[in-house]
Amino acid sequence: MRYDADLNFVYAHTPKVAFGVNVVADLGTYAGEMGLSKAVVITDSFLAEKTDLLDRVKQTLGPLLAGVFTGVIPDPTAASMDAGAVYAGEQGADSLISLGGGSAIDTAKGIAVVLKEGGKILDHEGYHALEGPQTPHIAIPTTAGTGSEMTMVTVIKDPERKQKTFIGSFHLHPNLAILDPTLLTGLPPKLTAATGMDAMSHAVECQISSLGQPVSDAYGIEAIRIITNYLPRCLEKPDDLLARGRMQIAANMAGTAFSNAMCSLNHAMAHTLGARHGVHHGTANAILLPHTMRYFMDVSAVEFARVAVAMGIDTSGMSAEEAGNKAADQMEQFVEAIGLTDRLGDYGVTEDALAGLADVAMTDGTIIYSPKPVFEPQDIVEILRKVL
């Protein structure tokens, strides 16, 4: 294995996860047990106004609810986090409940820091620079993708730098994650597919990352197996609670895995496309993933052969490279089959823009964990060109 020579790691994640159909109804009980009395819900206006999800949360919180911030935006900016912190401060919040996809959860993580530490979110940029526990946070994901409910990072778009940056700290793990499959039945097919492929990318990338270790490998491999089997089922039958629940578990496992092993080049490109051209994070990861796999085949064939097995490919008699290439081919077919046929051109990306995108991707925090050093921006240009 790639880590046989030097195995040492620290493994950390959100300490408690409650999973089950209608388990969101227990939120008030959990919050009470945690001693919370003034919870502010962090969500977006779509979920607040066009779905019943917020009402369900309000109902269970009862008198513990101190306010609702509906200013979450996709790919949250530093300013949106700062605005949320001002609002939560005005309500006297002692805790935060994020309700939504990765954007809501990441926004709440950012607010949690500003409420506790003061200043603005970008004042706290860094890794493990936070010195103590932050504002208590219960995360309720409504997509099955980012796994942010388990991770130690918040991803922040900085419009000035036109780039995503991170804050990473063991103090950013939410205190509790609530996974309720009934929250996902209204997630539209395109978002179901795209967020599911974000989880797939986490699971695959942590197999090859330079920080990988046996625990993240195991979580990631099982997540790949589940996503292969259940993501198509969610698309065929959106209210299939078994399939929705399995996808939540897979996203949760993949998030746990990558929070410890980190991602690599695929996410570096996806972050850049999200920040510069508004390509949805999961969609970008999905369409790039097969090409990233081929790019790393020379150093990671053994790991991709394991991915092949998890995807249900019969690899008997194949060399690692044959099996790995088969995994990349099947990944490409899978992405197409679930309807993610987007091209970068659809988002206004032109050939002329590729070099600039590659330069930004070269500075994304995830790229340094790639299984071989990516020193040449031209390598990235060539991958991006394949999906232009």
Place this chain on the structure above:
Amino acid sequence: MPIDFPGEEWTAAYQNAINTSAEYKEAGKDWTHGAIAFVVPKDPVVGLEEDTAFILELHQGECRKAWISTVDEAKQQPFCLTGSYSQWKAVMRKELDPIKGMMQGKLKLKGNLPIIVRFVKAAQVLVELTGSIDTKFLDE
């Protein structure tokens, strides 16, 4: 003669090692992002009685100034790296990969991450150069 780490003499030796490194001159030639500070919290067990910090003022492949500072001054720099004495020792002896150490929370980085990533090669050279100093560790 081995030089005590940390200390003024060691910091000067580090500045010298950086300024005589052709590799750093090249890798850091576009660096215009200010100083990098290092903090080593006190650890009486190894014989470090006070919190200690030093700052490197780096600019375009050169270390213009290096000095022992207070922790407060260190924390005000654009980049500040904090690690226990034993972690720094492990880094200098190449027993701890600094990137891995950073992810595992053994080294704590305050500052703009994309800039550090852009200069990851320069950062690696800086770390390697610590190994070129004949260092005497307090607990040896």
